[in-house]
Amino acid sequence: MRRDEEKGEAAVFQRVVLKNASPYHYMKVCLVLEDESTKLSAVELKQFIITGLKTLYGEVGAALNFDLLKYDEDTFTAVLRVYSKWLVKLWSSLTLNGFYQNQACAFRVLQVSPFLLALSGNSRELQLD
Amino acid sequence: MKVWTGGKQGKQRWRRRSNTTPRSLLVCERSSFCDENNRVSSQVEQLHFNYKVSVLLSDCSSAPSHLESLLTSFSHFYLVRNLPLHELLDKQFLETAVYQGNVYGLSYRTRLDEDNCVALMPNGHLVLSLDKDSFQVLGFEGKTSTFNYKTKNRYVVTVDLTDGSMAPGRQAYLRLLTGLTSRLPLQMDFLLSHHPGGGASLQALLSRYIWSEHKPEVGTCSLTHLPCPDLQSCDPHGLLEWLGAVDANISRDNSSSSFLSSLVCPEPKRTVSRALRISICGLLLPHDVQRLIQELRCYLGQCQPESWVSLTVHGFVDSPVSWGGKEHGVLRGGENFYTLFIFHDHTYHLHLAAGAQDTCPP
Known part of the structure; x- marks a missing residue:
């Protein structure tokens, strides 16, 4: 953390630079299932991700805290929040999650950012057709 | 697969690096529009390629007409x-x-x-x-x-x-x-x-x-009973997380024991009875953003003293340049955006965020 200018009184210019200070990382992921008619609720999705973590990292992985902030049941798209230090573990377990109830599946990681705000302003979603 | 062939210390360093996330920067500035040295205009001018602007107006249920006409007059x-x-x-x-x-x-x-x-x-x-x-x-x-x-x-x-x-x-x-x-x-x-x-x-x-x-696409959404943290004392990351949750319609009514999510509004908080969220998407020019900031300041002058306005401007992820024409890259997210909170007494808080492949915002 660096403080560049500070002059004491109320309306003074103050600048603070925070480097790697975000406690969380946010992931926008989409689950692609072989059978698209499968129904999957938010609770089931979170349970599925926890199972994947347990398979890869054992009990330590299963105890890893993450939040499912938002989930769209029609597109299987979810927004996850995880502590920055656990991002690599969560991401790797999502990558290796290959089967859901005996059908092939894959997680597509659409966007990852240390700022939740960045997930609602992704210019790659701009459609002009 | 990478196999480490160096010494013990190097291995520890390699392990630490492979478990950490790429760097991110958040620059927080506080000043007043009345201060001659305020840098809002120069910061706005320095991000050339803007994809989305989203505005949150507290204590407001419908967009004032002059603000609406300004939004429709954004450059095509x-x-x-x-x-x-x-x-x-x-x-x-x-x-x-x-x-x-x-x-x-x-x-x-x-x-x-x-x-x-x-x-x-x-x-x-x-x-x-x-x-x-x-x-x-x-x-x-x-x-x-x-x-x-x-x-x-x-x-x-x-x-x-x-x-x-x-x-x-x-x-x-x-x-x-x-x-x-x-x-x-x-x-x-x-x-x-x-x-x-x-x-x-x-x-x-x-x-x-x-x-x-x-034509840039405008969308509005009214919100009611919005829990809102104390903007003056809230930690910048907590504040941006809250604003991101409001922007993405993410529920913040959770308890610490709920299974799905433990996201809550940072304390201390108050409830804003009504608020309005406006977003505009396209290739937006800094000149139009400047006009919007001026208009928002005029609007705030007519509001109650506790009212505030936030304005978030997202840059294009795939633009080869970002702040001040400096090189920009996409390692993972490619985020480059800034959020400006404007208060009734002309003070402002500006948060500029940059991802791993960006220089520090000037």
Whole structure:
């Protein structure tokens, strides 16, 4: 953390630079299932991700805290929040999650950012057709 | 798979690095619009390619008419299909648009981490971010991307089109023109906008290709009983997380024991009975954002003392330049955005965020 200018009184210019200070990382992921008619609720999705973590990292992985902030049941798209230090573990377990109830599946990681705000302003979603 | 062959200390360092996330920056500035040295205008001018602006007005249920008319008056932009890049060096285009200043151009649907990307900045600088093969075929002076200096697989070519050496007919101009016509005939969909000339100054170029005119898309949404943290004392990351949750319609009514999510509004909080969220998407010019900030300040002057306004501007992820024309890259997210909170007493909080492949916002 660096403080560049500070002059004491109320309306003074103050600048603070925070480097790697975000406690969380946010992931926008989409689950692609072989059978698209499968129904999957938010609770089931979170349970599925926890199972994947347990398979890869054992009990330590299963105890890893993450939040499912938002989930769209029609597109299987979810927004996850995880502590920055656990991002690599969560991401790797999502990558290796290959089967859901005996059908092939894959997680597509659409966007990852240390700022939740960045997930609602992704210019790659701009459609002009 | 990578196998470590070095010493014990090096192995620990390697392990630590492979478990950490790439760097991110958040610059927080506080000052007042009344302070002569405030830097809001210069910061707004320095982010050239804006994709989305979202505004949150507290204690407001419908957009004031003058604000609505301002939003609909944002500059239109043009999408040109399969534009050969050498057209940007066309003498007529240079004279009618580039030399007059304020032309904004950006390649559309090209990804900075895998494709060739191009930006034409309002100061007449043309920036090409090229992969190694394309750069070598082009045969024009450039430098290794700051963020790929080890692997050397991406190069950046920056050309000042307003410079005397790049005047049509000069040696450097001809070399780049030959490169883009014969050696590397790049074609891409291109977004173009010109202020204040609008479409007239671009007409000659547009008429030769398939193009369409687009108006920035405006959306509004009213919110009620919005839990809101104390903006003066809240930690910047907590504040941006809360604003991100409001922007993405994410529920914050959770308890610490709930299974799905434990996201809550930071304490201390108060409930804002009504609020309005406005978003506008497209190729948005800094000039229009400046006008919007002025309008929001006028609006705040007529509101209650506890009212505030937030304005978030997201830059294009795949723009080869971000803050102040400095190089930008996409490692994972490519985020470059800023959030401005404006208060009734003319003070403001500005948060500028940059991802792993960005220089620190100036």
